[in-house]
Amino acid sequence: MSLIIGVIFSISSPLQAQIKNIELKNEAQRQIAIGRYGEAIELLNKFITANPRLADGYNLRALCYEKRTQYEFAVYDYRNALKLPSDDKSITNNLARVIQVWYDQLYLKIEGHRREIAINPDKGINYLEIGKSYKHMGQWSLAEQWYDEFLKREEASADEIIRYSEILAKNGHIEKGEKILKIYVEKYPRDHRLWSRYGYFTLWLGKTKIAIEAFQTALEIRPFFLEAQDGLDQALGKGYTYSINDTSYNARKQSVEGPPKPPVPQEYPIDRYYRILKRNSKDDATRFLLIKELSNVGRFEEALQQLDILAPAHAESPDFQNLLTSITAQRDSIYYQNIEEIKTRFADNPNDKDDLLKLTSFYNKLSMFDESIAAFTRFFELNPNDDNLEIRYRFAETAAWNKNFDLAHEQSEYLLNKEPDNLDYQLLSAQLSAWTDSDLERGKGLIDNVLAKQPKNFFALITAGLLTVALKDFDAADSFLARSREVNPDANEINTLDLRITFEKLRFEENKLFEILDRARETVA
Structure with missing residues (x-):
């Protein structure tokens, strides 16, 4: 009887839960x-x-x-x-609709605070709200600039410094973040979040002892705080496990059992995950597994690229945040160590071109563009007649990433004069036109030539989209957006171009409306 009752309850309980x-x-x-x-x-x-x-x-x-x-x-x-x-199928449309509305409101909010600043430039809250708006849209460089202006005028709360530290980490401004966090852990000594962030910034700078003390302080204030615990484990070296193969055991085993059988061909996890994602790019669970595997074998850049794909849907989730923090910390620690080693060699031989390219590559991966430009500049000061085009191309790219567009344009023109048919040089020149809204027709001509020879060049398609939207050719811009999406549907550049087209269309219609109103006023007058 009791068995029957148990069976009835085992069936009815899930059913009741489902009904509820x-x-x-x-x-x-x-x-x-x-x-x-x-x-x-x-x-x-x-x-x-x-x-x-x-x-x-x-x-x-x-x-x-x-x-x-x-x-x-x-x-x-x-x-x-x-x-x-x-x-x-409506979920995708719902998301696109609300993003458009939200971003439009954020841009309007920015303009409103700009007007307030024009009236009273000393009021810090307006700078803060603009910075937060750019942060929401993922425009990290602009967000940092406006947060900086806010901090010049007002003292920040602990919450704002936590947000600011995320922006600085995104932009790779680690030394700057460490100095600010040091000030604020003294100002708010009982805030476990600030101590934890201070721990990560000092860890990324190789100040391991200070990092350990910071993480321990955070855990004293808030025991079991996961972010700080993970950081402490990294600082203590617990994140790395090494094993040694017992070859003597293998030798004994082989002597008893005979020669080993040929190994069965195996598919490595990374290859398997990439294969699955090629079939279904929306399989986020598999993408998380791929990221962890890439991180385990030190392929940090690939792991971060995959995190970028997940960011729109997962940026606020604990799993995403923990992975981003862990991978960035490991990558940065290794890169900073490599930088120090190469800097030592390069100081002894500043004419070494291979070391120059390696050093600036690590600088750029950490967004240390000022340091990279300084290294290139020093090289050409010592070697004014050097005609290595690869170095000049990397110099031009770095200057562009640092928004030093005059320098980038100067080097780009030099490259095109030397090799006018080089498609990489043409693409870079067209990108500079798109990013600076200058020489748009020339840039369009260059990008058309690149796409004629490389029709699936993703960055050329994105650049063509930016140029055509700047030229108010919205149909062409939509076409380049669609072609870009076919080549790389998960890339962040797709969303950026889509939003840019939407925004420019709205602004174009508004300007037309204002022109009609102005003409009407003139007629009435």
């Missing part, structure tokens, strides 16, 4: 229908807790946030919904 979940979702939809979005969010919170792998819960909650104009939360939930299995 359906009731939660149905009631949430009823609340949405009558405009009671707050009540619907509370119900959907319970539904999502019980069903974290169902997309419709996130989609419905995002809709509620969107209706309440809480666009940041809406974007986060739509992205979560998009990464889960679902037949609902």
Whole structure:
């Protein structure tokens, strides 16, 4: 009898839970229908807790946030919904719609605060809000500039310094971040988050002892704080495990069992994950596994590229944040060590071209563009007649990445004069035209030539899109966007170009409207 009762309960309990979940979702939809979005969010919170792998819960909650104009939360939930299995094709459109609305509002917010600054340039909050807006849109360099202006005028809270440290880490300004965090851990000595961030910045600079003390302080204030615990493990070297093969055991085993059988051909995990993702680029779970495997074998740049693909949907998740922090810390530690070794050699022989290219490559990977430009400049001061075009090309690229466009243009023109048919040089010159909104027709001619010979060159397609949108040829820009998406659908540049086209279309229509109004006023006058 007890066995029968147990079986009945084992069947009825999941069924009851399922019925309750359906009731939660149905009631949430009823609340949405009558405009009671707050009540619907509370119900959907319970539904999502019980069903974290169902997309419709996130989609419905995002809709509620969107209706309440809480666009940041809406974007986060739509992205979560998009990464889960679902037949609902509207989720992609929902996400695109809310991003467009949100970004448009952020740009309007920026313009509003700019007007406030024109009235009162000493009020720090306007600079802070502009910086936060650019941070939301992932425009890290601009975000840093506006945060800097804010800090010149007001003292920041601990929360703002945490956000600022994320921006500095994105831009690779580690020394700058370490100095600021040192000031603020003294100002807020009981904030475990600041101590943890200070630990990472000092660790990335090779100041291991200070980093250990910082992580330990964070853990004393907040035991089991995962970010600090991971940092402490890295600082203590626990993240690396080495093993030695016992060859004597293998030799004994072989003498007893005879010669080993030929190994069965195996597919390495990285190759397997890449193969799976080639079939289904939306398989985020596999992409996370690929990132961990790439990190394990020291392929940090590839791992970070894969994280960039996941960022739109996962940037706020703990798994993403932990991976980003861990991989960046490991990569930076190795790169800084390589830089120090090459700098020592290069100081003894500043004419060594191989060391120059290696050193500047590591600098650029860490976004240390000023240091890279200084190394190139020093080389050409010592070798004014050197005609190595590869070095000049890397010099021009670095100057462009650092937004030193005059220097980049100077080197680009030198390269084109030497080899006018070189497609890499043509592409770089066209990119400079797109990035600076100058010589647009010349840049368009160069990029057309590149695409005639390399029709699937992704960066050439993106550049063509930027140039045509700047020339107000929106149909052509849309066409280049579509072609870019066919070549590399997961690249961040796709979203950037898409938003740029949307924004420029809106601005173009607004300008036309203003012109009509101006003509109307003139007629009335």
